[in-house]
Amino acid sequence: MRADARKNYDHILAVSRDLLAAEGSQTSMREIARTAGVGLGTLQRHFPTREDLLEALLRTSFDALAERASKLGQSEPSDAALVAWLREIVDVAHRYSGAIKSMVAAIEDESSALHASCTAMKAAGTRLLATAQADGKARTDVDGADLFALVGALAWVADQPALASRSDRLMALMSDTLFVGSPES
Structure with missing residues (x-):
């Protein structure tokens, strides 16, 4: 260029x-x-297209979050790593208000400019979840698709002015439901 x-x-x-x-x-x-x-x-x-622009913006953040997932997985207890990563990805998704809709659609659409970034992000979260499950800290009936859906739901809540103040509480409720015992956060 x-x-x-x-x-x-x-x-x-x-x-x-x-x-x-x-x-x-x-x-x-x-x-x-x-x-x-x-x-x-x-x-x-x-x-x-707008999707090409979003992909360029999000790719950098997603690459950093995928790397962050790896670092958290190596340095933190598995449940604390997953909670920290979830908070960070919800923050990134919320930063671009309304982008969660494109992110969710991109997972299913292999032709989407966001597909590779979103599937890599989902895979990073799934690895953290699998580690927490293997350690006996996370429920085993939850998978990466569930986790990504929860991220989408939490980002959506954060985008709603009337609900945004509840996002931390909802993250805590999700953690209580996701983990066996109480997670380290």
Whole structure:
């Protein structure tokens, strides 16, 4: 990529990150281009669809969370690692208000630009869950799909102004249900 194109790409991502976090994932591509100070054509050359833009924004966060899952799995008790990771992924999903809908759809749609990122994220959580289950700390009747659905539900709650204040309580209730005994958090 040419230096000027790379500069535009990085600038568009930075502006998009702030704009989508403030206004939600349904912000128009035209508004993103206007705020970034580029033409709609320039934006669409880099990111032909909103999903392509979301994928670029989320991929970095998801890669970091997948790496974080590995580090937590090595340094924390399995239940504490899972709770910490769940809190972090819910925070990332909530940061881009409304993005959870795209994330959930991408798991099932192999042609989605978000598919690889979302399946890697789901796999990281599933590994943490499996470790907690093997240690006898997590229920064995829960799988990665259940865990990802819980993340989606908690992110959705955090996106609802009338319910957002309950998200910590709901995380605690989920932990009480997910774990055998009380998790370390």
